[in-house]
Amino acid sequence: MRHETIDLIFDAAVEVFAEYGFERAKVDDIAMKAGIAKGTIYYHFKSKEELFVALMNEGLEKMLDHIHVEMDRTESPREQLRRILAAQVRFLIGHGTFTKLLLTEVWGSKERQQAFRSRIRQYIDMIEQVLRRGTEQGIFHLAHANETAASIFGAVSVAVLHTIYRCQDQSEQMEAEIPKIIDTLEHLLFNGINA
Amino acid sequence: MRHETIDLIFDAAVEVFAEYGFERAKVDDIAMKAGIAKGTIYYHFKSKEELFVALMNEGLEKMLDHIHVEMDRTESPREQLRRILAAQVRFLIGHGTFTKLLLTEVWGSKERQQAFRSRIRQYIDMIEQVLRRGTEQGIFHLAHANETAASIFGAVSVAVLHTIYRCQDQSEQMEAEIPKIIDTLEHLLFNGINA
Amino acid sequence: MRHETIDLIFDAAVEVFAEYGFERAKVDDIAMKAGIAKGTIYYHFKSKEELFVALMNEGLEKMLDHIHVEMDRTESPREQLRRILAAQVRFLIGHGTFTKLLLTEVWGSKERQQAFRSRIRQYIDMIEQVLRRGTEQGIFHLAHANETAASIFGAVSVAVLHTIYRCQDQSEQMEAEIPKIIDTLEHLLFNGINA
């Protein structure tokens, strides 16, 4: 069990970072929201940046794990991709604040942003592998595996983000949208829109 | 003819904003890069925010115009969507710095970010209309028009951004990638990956 | 003529640094004492440290110049040393705040402190040269030139500092002590205490 205080900090931090973005987020606000003193944050993390990186890495870790688990349940590329889509949508909707951070704070030239991107690239590479195996087995038919994988990641992420902003963080409504989004994405990505 | 100074400012501003993001971008840096005094920026723009909004709006305007023009060249929904995809990819690759800003600075809770999002929503709505007309004409076949439109926007944007970061701003290389990206997207979105 | 604002800053800074020492001195206090805004200090100096270094270097420069001028007025080593002593005492008494800083802030392991020490070493080396020439000419008689020079520097500085603290910064009283200090030092260093 990780230290309780750190969990308090993490919980407060995701919210504050998600609402204001990294730069505008105030360490004071995180401390206040966590109900602890500002110094306590600095006792556990060397800097605002380190806290943020720890937070994001934990989120990315969880996301990747979550998807790996789902993927390993089957061998069939088609089924794997289906599960990836569903798992990804559920995870992102379920972690709306993290999702906002993910798409907001991974672009840019700072070192940490490059580090985040390389993890997302890992994720995209994973999809790429599934696509390649499917193509080899004659199940999938596609032009360029890596670019397609990136596009799929974009379609999923933005579809979810679009929903999150539309529902304005009402988590119940968002939950209700999950099947619709999964349905949309499966249809679009597997069959395309051609009749 | 717009004032020359303003162009100097705009050119410097896109670069600085794209490299550092809105918050970390310094007005000093913009002034220095533009080769003018800091005060001059404030002579032309009320604030850093106003400059940024003007910049983004000009970009969004151009982007939407560009796509409208392409779209109006044909009546067929399929051809329209094809043109939208191509135009969008070409525009984003051709305006890499703007593209980075687009996906970085539209999320968040600040007013200007909501304003940007509503313009992007306009763009998504436009795609939605095309999809709907295509569906009515029996040309397209899809689950949920709005969600599909958002997904398409995400696929296109992230595919381009992925390429931009992979080519590390080498504009020639990026240009060379354009057909590949368009090809990938057309295939994926029209036909899906099912064999 | 150097910028007037910088003079205001310098004047305030010596006092504050001398009273509190580098670490305890507050930039706020310097600004307040100078009658300017805190930001103005940072407009002219990159940091508290840079301001301090600029200050000390100016002081050291002045001190060394002052003494060089006095020294160049004669060829005789004995007369040169006599002038150095007198000039040094007058300068240090006349710049009491600087003197405190000199002996307080040159020791330590920080880079700037090493830089200051190397300038003081220059000063000691200068005395050493005079001693050597005097020895060669059979005028002086001493054991080890460099160590003797360092001792002379120590005798002068501490004698002055001792007086400064005894008179508690009453500048008139301090002025009155000048001849006594010079007399003491000349007697001690030229003739020793042996009867």
Added chain:
Amino acid sequence: MRHETIDLIFDAAVEVFAEYGFERAKVDDIAMKAGIAKGTIYYHFKSKEELFVALMNEGLEKMLDHIHVEMDRTESPREQLRRILAAQVRFLIGHGTFTKLLLTEVWGSKERQQAFRSRIRQYIDMIEQVLRRGTEQGIFHLAHANETAASIFGAVSVAVLHTIYRCQDQSEQMEAEIPKIIDTLEHLLFNGINA
């Protein structure tokens, strides 16, 4: 027998204080270097300041004792002064870290600094007494006893400090310099530099 922990703290504290000076020295660092928990320091000392004062007083005590012992071995003022010089040099070289602190932390306006100065003044007064007795006995010949005493203290301290910094804490080298320094000082202070 003093508590072992306190010795650990003292040993660590001199080093840290000598390297960084009072203000920049961190209680954390002292605790780490002593291999104990930070709280333990506060169990034994009320504050960082109290620890520092205890440290300095112990050093000053030792120094004064050391010199008193040497002085009491003879009645002759000349021999007394000779012994004072030698004892002082040996002590300071042998306690290099303390010496740095001595000349760094005794100046300034804080209460503890004034307290330190008054002890140093005691030391100077002691020298003064020797000088006066020597003068009365016709052995010494000097201008102003108190100022001369201060100058002697300065000559000795700075000569030693100069050597410490030149040898960069290589204790063997420093030991080797002791006779040279004593020789230099005796010659300078007893006979002066006049041939």
Added chain:
DNA sequence: TATGAATGAGTATTCATTCAT
């Protein structure tokens, strides 16, 4: 005695903005 997690007052530094020239 000893610990180390938690505290919060204290401060250097940044940077958008203003305004006299």
Added chain:
DNA sequence: TATGAATGAATACTCATTCAT
């Protein structure tokens, strides 16, 4: 129009000190 010196509110971060265990 253009300038750049001056401003001061805003904030990340430090570190001596406390206290429950």
